[in-house]
Amino acid sequence: MEYIIEMLDITKEFPGIIANDNITLQIKTGEIHALLGENGAGKSTLMSVLFGLYQPEKGVIKVKGKEVKVNSPLDANDLGIGMVHQHFKLVHNFTVLQNIVLGMETVKHGLIEMKEARKKVMTLSEKYNLFVDPDALISDITVGMQQRVEILKMLYRDNEILIFDEPTAVLTPQEIDELMNIMRNLTKEGKSIIFITHKLNEIKAVADRCSVLRRGKYIGTVEVSDTDKEMMSEMMVGRKVNLKIDKKEVKPGEVVLEVKELSVKAKKEGHTKNIVNHVSFQVRKGEVVCIAGIDGNGQSELVQAITGISGMDLGKILLNGEDITKKSIRYKNTHGMSHIPEDRHKHGLVLDYTLGENLVLQQYFTPDFQSRGFLKFNKIDEYAKHLIEKYDIRSGQGSITSARSMSGGNQQKAIIAREIDKNPDVLIAVQPTRGLDVGAIEFIHKQIMEQRDNGKAVLLISLELDEVMNLSDRILVIYEGEIVADLDPKKITIKELGLYMAGSKKEEVKHHE
Amino acid sequence: MNEAKHKNMVGLLSSIFAIVVGLLFGFIVLLASNPTQAVPGFFTILTGSFTHGLKGIGQVFYYATPIILTGLSVGFAFKTGLFNIGTPGQFIVGAFAAIVVGIRGDFLGSAQWVVAVLASIAAGALWGLVPGVLNAYFNVNVVIACIMMNYIGMYLINFIVKGSKTLFDSLRNQSLSVDKAAEIPKMGLNLLFPESSINGGFFIAILAVVLIHFILNKTAFGFELKAAGFNRDASKYAGMNEKRNIILSMAIAGALAGLAGGLLYLAGSGKHIEIVDVLASEGFTGISVALLGLSSPLGILLAGLFIAYITAGGFYLQLFEFSTEIIDIIVAVIIYFSAFALIIKTFIERFDKKRNGGK
Numbered sequence: 001m002e003y004i005i006e007m008l009d010i011t012k013e014f015p016g017i018i019a020n021d022n023i024t025l026q027i028k029t030g031e032i033h034a035l036l037g038e039n040g041a042g043k044s045t046l047m048s049v050l051f052g053l054y055q056p057e058k059g060v061i062k063v064k065g066k067e068v069k070v071n072s073p074l075d076a077n078d079l080g081i082g083m084v085h086q087h088f089k090l091v092h093n094f095t096v097l098q099n100i101v102l103g104m105e106t107v108k109h110g111l112i113e114m115k116e117a118r119k120k121v122m123t124l125s126e127k128y129n130l131f132v133d134p135d136a137l138i139s140d141i142t143v144g145m146q147q148r149v150e151i152l153k154m155l156y157r158d159n160e161i162l163i164f165d166e167p168t169a170v171l172t173p174q175e176i177d178e179l180m181n182i183m184r185n186l187t188k189e190g191k192s193i194i195f196i197t198h199k200l201n202e203i204k205a206v207a208d209r210c211s212v213l214r215r216g217k218y219i220g221t222v223e224v225s226d227t228d229k230e231m232m233s234e235m236m237v238g239r240k241v242n243l244k245i246d247k248k249e250v251k252p253g254e255v256v257l258e259v260k261e262l263s264v265k266a267k268k269e270g271h272t273k274n275i276v277n278h279v280s281f282q283v284r285k286g287e288v289v290c291i292a293g294i295d296g297n298g299q300s301e302l303v304q305a306i307t308g309i310s311g312m313d314l315g316k317i318l319l320n321g322e323d324i325t326k327k328s329i330r331y332k333n334t335h336g337m338s339h340i341p342e343d344r345h346k347h348g349l350v351l352d353y354t355l356g357e358n359l360v361l362q363q364y365f366t367p368d369f370q371s372r373g374f375l376k377f378n379k380i381d382e383y384a385k386h387l388i389e390k391y392d393i394r395s396g397q398g399s400i401t402s403a404r405s406m407s408g409g410n411q412q413k414a415i416i417a418r419e420i421d422k423n424p425d426v427l428i429a430v431q432p433t434r435g436l437d438v439g440a441i442e443f444i445h446k447q448i449m450e451q452r453d454n455g456k457a458v459l460l461i462s463l464e465l466d467e468v469m470n471l472s473d474r475i476l477v478i479y480e481g482e483i484v485a486d487l488d489p490k491k492i493t494i495k496e497l498g499l500y501m502a503g504s505k506k507e508e509v510k511h512h513e
Numbered sequence: 514m515n516e517a518k519h520k521n522m523v524g525l526l527s528s529i530f531a532i533v534v535g536l537l538f539g540f541i542v543l544l545a546s547n548p549t550q551a552v553p554g555f556f557t558i559l560t561g562s563f564t565h566g567l568k569g570i571g572q573v574f575y576y577a578t579p580i581i582l583t584g585l586s587v588g589f590a591f592k593t594g595l596f597n598i599g600t601p602g603q604f605i606v607g608a609f610a611a612i613v614v615g616i617r618g619d620f621l622g623s624a625q626w627v628v629a630v631l632a633s634i635a636a637g638a639l640w641g642l643v644p645g646v647l648n649a650y651f652n653v654n655v656v657i658a659c660i661m662m663n664y665i666g667m668y669l670i671n672f673i674v675k676g677s678k679t680l681f682d683s684l685r686n687q688s689l690s691v692d693k694a695a696e697i698p699k700m701g702l703n704l705l706f707p708e709s710s711i712n713g714g715f716f717i718a719i720l721a722v723v724l725i726h727f728i729l730n731k732t733a734f735g736f737e738l739k740a741a742g743f744n745r746d747a748s749k750y751a752g753m754n755e756k757r758n759i760i761l762s763m764a765i766a767g768a769l770a771g772l773a774g775g776l777l778y779l780a781g782s783g784k785h786i787e788i789v790d791v792l793a794s795e796g797f798t799g800i801s802v803a804l805l806g807l808s809s810p811l812g813i814l815l816a817g818l819f820i821a822y823i824t825a826g827g828f829y830l831q832l833f834e835f836s837t838e839i840i841d842i843i844v845a846v847i848i849y850f851s852a853f854a855l856i857i858k859t860f861i862e863r864f865d866k867k868r869n870g871g872k
Contacts, residue, residue, distance in 0.1 A: 309750060330752030339750070347750040352743040361740070361751040370733045 003065070004029040004192045005050070005081075005161055010059035012045055019045040020056070023218040025211055027161065032183055032193045034203040034224070036236055037213035038437035039408065043196050046213070047163055051083060052076045082159030084150040086166045090138045096149050097121060097134035100156050117156075124155045128185050143294075144175040151182065162186065163194045168202055172294055173465065173498030180206045198236070198438075200229040212236055237438050245445055245470050248453055252473070253285030255321075256336075256457035257306075257426045262315030264301045264481075275301045277481040278314075283426060283457040288448065290460040290472035291483075294501050298481035299461050300342055303430050306459075307339045308332055309347070320425060333362050336425035340415055340432050342461075348415045349403045356384035356399030359418050391417035392443075409440035416447055426457040433467060445471060465494050479503040523865070524807045527858035531805065532819065534857075535850030539843045543835075550833040557833065558843070561826030571702070571709025573821045575780065579604070581718045581817030582773035583799025586641075588808035589725055590766040594742035597763065599644060599659030600770040601796030602666030603637040607771025608778040608786060608793075609670045610636035615691025615779055616680055625694040630717070630775050637771015638764045640666055645763030649756035655763070663792055671788050687785040696781035714776035719814070721769060726810040728765075738762055770796060801848045804855055823847055 005027040012020040020042045027033045037043045048054045050061065052070035060067050063079050070076050090099050101117045118134060125131055130148045138146060147167060154162050164183070168176045183193055183206055195207055203210050203224060210227070212219040212235040219235050234240055264276040276298045283289045293299055305312035308329040317325045324332055333339075341347035349358050360369055360380050369379050384399035393413045395401035403411060412432065419427065429448060433441040448471060452458050462468050468475060469489050477485040477500040485500045499505040539558065543551040562569045583600045590597035614621075614629035621628050644658035674680050674688050682689045700713035729735040741748040741758050749755050773795060778784050802820055806812030827844040831837065 307750075328752065328754075329749065330754075333752045341750060346744075346746045348747065350740050350744045350747045353740065357736070361747070364736050365733050373732045373734060375731060375733055375736060 002029050003027060004063065006060075006062040006065075007046070007050060008060050008062065010046065010049055010056045010061075012049055012054055012056045018216050020049065021216045021218075022058075023213065023216075025218075026221075027192050027194060028209075029192055030187050030190055031208040032187055032195055032206055034195045034197060034207035034210040035213070036198060036200075036203060036210055036232060038198060038236060038439075039435060040215070040437070041213040041236075042216040043213055044165075045216075047083070047165070047194070047196065050076065050081065050163075077157060077159070080158065080160035081163065082154030082157060082161070083163040084147065084154065084165060084167055086169060088146050088150055090146055090149060092139040093137060095135050095137055096132050096141070096152075099138060099149055100134075100153050102153075104157065121152060121156060124152060128155065128182065128189065130155075130182060142175075143170045144172075144178065147171070147179065148182075151186075160190075161192050161194065163196065165196045166198075167195075168197065168199065169463075170295060172502045173494055174502055176202070200232055203232065204229060214238055233438065245449055247449070250286040250453060250455070250473075252287040253455060255282045255284050256319065257283040257459060258318040259306060260316040260318070262302065262305060262317070263313050264298070264305050264311075265313045273481070274313075275481050276305065276312075279478075279481070279483055280315075281476055281483060281486075283459050285457055286452055286455045287473045288452050288458040288460055288471050289474045289476060290462060290468050291476050291478050292462065292465070292468045292497060292501060293478035295463055297478050299478055300430070301481075302478070303339075303342070303428060303461055307337065307428060330362075333422075338419035338422055338424035338427045340412075340419050340427070340429040342430040342434075344408075344411055344415055349411060351402070351404040353403055354399060355388070355393070355395055355401045355403055355406065355414060356380050358403050358414060359384045359387050359399075361418065362422070387414075387417045387421060390421075391447075393417060409436045412436060412440065412444065416444060420447060420451065424456065426459060427451050428459045428461075430461045431463060432460070433462075433464065465497060468497070469494060477501055479506075523858060523861050524809065524812065524854075527861050528805055528807060528812065528816070528854045530857050530861075531850060531854035532847075534853065535847040538850050539847040542839075542843050542846050546839050547833070547835060550835070554830055554833045554835060557829045558823060558826040558847075561829035562822050564829055567706045568709045569825065571706025571711040573818065573825050574702075574706070574715045575710040575712070575782065575821075576824055577817045577821035578714045578718045578780075579773040579777040579795045580798045580802050580820060581814055582721060582776070583770050583796050584802025584806060584813040584817050585721060585725055585799075585810060586766045586769035586773070587799045587803035588806060588810065588813050589729070589769065590762060591803060591808045592729060592742050593738040593758065593762040594745055595645075595648075595655050595759065595762055595766070597641065597659060597766045597770075598656055598800070599641060599662045599767070599796075600773075600799045601792040601794075602659070602663035603640040603767040603770035604774040604793045604796040605670055605786070606640045606666045606774070607633035607637040608774030609674070610771070611695075611775035611779050612688050612691055612786060613680065615695030616689055619692050619694065621694070623694060625692060626697050626779060629691070629695050629779055630697070630772065633771045633775020633779075634768045635771070637774065638768035640771065641763040641765070641767015642760060645760040648763075649759040663796075667790070667792055670786065671790070674786055675788055682785070685785070687787045690783075690785065691779060691781075693781075695779055697776065697779050710780055710782035712780055714780060717772070717776060721772065722810045722814045725769075729810070734761075770799065773799070798848070804853075805848075807854055807858065820848055 003026045007023065007025040010020050010023045023046060025046065035043050045054065049056050050070065052072045052075050061070055062068065068079060091102065097114065097118060100121055106113045106116055121134055130152055132145055132148050132152065167179060171179060187193060197203060207224045209221055210224050210232060211221040212232065214236060260280050262276055262279045263274050266273060266275050279302060281289065291299055304310040306317055316323060319336060345351060350361065360383065363369060364375060369376050381399050387393065388398060391413055394410050395406050432444050448458060460471060472489050475487040475489055475497065476483050477487065479501065480503065484506045540551065540555050543554050562573050583604060586600050587597050610632040611629045614625065614632045618625050618628060640662055643662055644655050647653035647658045648655045680688050697712045697714045700716060702711045702715065729739060737748065737753045738758055740753060741755055745755060777795065798820065802813055802816045806816035824844055827840045830840045
């Protein structure tokens, strides 16, 4: 059997932690090989070893049966290994063509010679059905197009082994389908692909084989066609996971949060379009309303306007019938609004504070924790311990652990504990499971559904379509700052939702009065 | 080990290490300028303060008083996420306010020195308040606003002192001496350290250190200020009033620097406002003190004492025929490298992390 790449018995240790423990990964020529694992399972470390960023303590790497030493990414490139990073590495004010040749420009008499490069790029894009406009600026093209540019970059460098690191995170369902086709085309032409992901659907759809890592250990490699998703997720997590959510029937009650004609003007110079354009909606008791949309369509600005973190230019916000448009963040915080922020490091936590201090970040001034200006540290500690136990927040030293040293999942749990324990009327959760592993996702989904079942209003903003479909009672699709659809998740498919999100389908949104 | 205690240990270690590095470089400068006298010279820097016994120690406390306070000013602002480089300006307006009350306020009787000190606090607070307001409401960079306020303060006070018949001593081109009642009482320290310039101002500085320590670590107000210092976005998200906090924080920092000026010029040690176009060096030294003390009030107290000690020791270098400029350079080099405590701290932490496996 012909392997193009073999990583045999790779062990990579960091002080105190074994990131890769005796891992073997063998990639056949012309296959799509999925690398599956939770966050922190060691996928990135393994790829960094392959890419020459880390040197393993043990183990060998073979390319086409020959043992090689990869000391730097340049070596990797010479061996024909290329990578599309999760966050694209493109120069935004350069054209597509300039980005592709960047670092490999042909120079004639000290001047850049683009003719040859253009020809090669055009041939490649035709051969692999990767159509792009070589003269368009990166900042003007869609994320899906930018990804194509990244792929072309690898092809231009004649890479044989292509690594895709979580490539679908930023794409719509339609774009994901296209990407899958591209990947199939690439393998048809003899390229080999390593596909890093934690989405089982995609593995099922496109991969030939799948290797699973868990906590730095190699669990096994399976033929995708003989395996089902349950089996793979069990391999990944180490136990049976239930991501299906049992939704109780809850009849939505009265309106808790109402947004009327909210607009946010563009702050950047030269942009005249509103980032959020006359958005109106209501969230009722006992209902999860989800705002779905591709990243960057105004969701963040909408939420920040509602919560008061940044301003709004037009419109009204009502909480329990009270106009809170002009109220301070603290007023909203203490009058029934909870907010799980999009960026837990930027907004959610003071990383240099302890876990306990973070848990009272919005309540330290209340008589429970403060008297005559002095903090009651024993009360804070007590409360922190109570939350830590109730929400199973794990940390090294309990309430005195610095928030910075906690894992992402537990940081998020701390925020959720803080926000939910306030007993809010409306919970605004923005991408609450971003970057978390399956166990934490399960927990957070359960908490959100519990809020709903207890008759709270929940406004969920998410980019994960599975999450959107599973949790919500109503889906509002946002596209270029406007609500373009108000959908019932029971009556639509993920595909249809994707069309709305991409702006290619619109419906007349009924305005509730 | 308890995490907080461990952190303090790392802080102390890095400051001591920074001092050692500073001394080493100071020694190199000594060697370069006069190799034969370098070793005894170095010894003098380290022990010079003791040359005159208790008087010398008293002098160290006297020198330390203003720089502890300016250090506290910088350190406090830094803890709240602001860089107060306006200490020279706040210092001099504080000094000015103090001597105005000290010269003209003879009707106040025995309360004159108290009122003079309070005036210095108020003037410094005002000078700190302006950059705070500009930053909070008009998004003007604090550093730039502070630098401007430094020059405005210096020239304005020179202008007023020079133009005022009741404040100006035209013979010496400096301000007049303050009334006896405006001088800060010795509070018994003159008995402990005879003949030195030490006075009750040192107690006031200690009081300020304790007060700031309490505000930062025990109060809800300090909790807010520190939260803003660590992560302004998160403090805003949590509903803290960031504009108010910026303004208050700068005003308090200014008040501390103003107090430093007041205490020094009311010390009764013959210090007068001289009409020269130079920013007060005590203000800038405060930055070094804050860096060496890693912005913690207790650390600043120790750092202020150390820098005063080295400065006092430096005077005695003249015995070895080092010119005063060289002495200034050597002391500056020591202080300069001592300020690297923060960098050394990051090194130690990184090393720590490696050893403990990133936990």
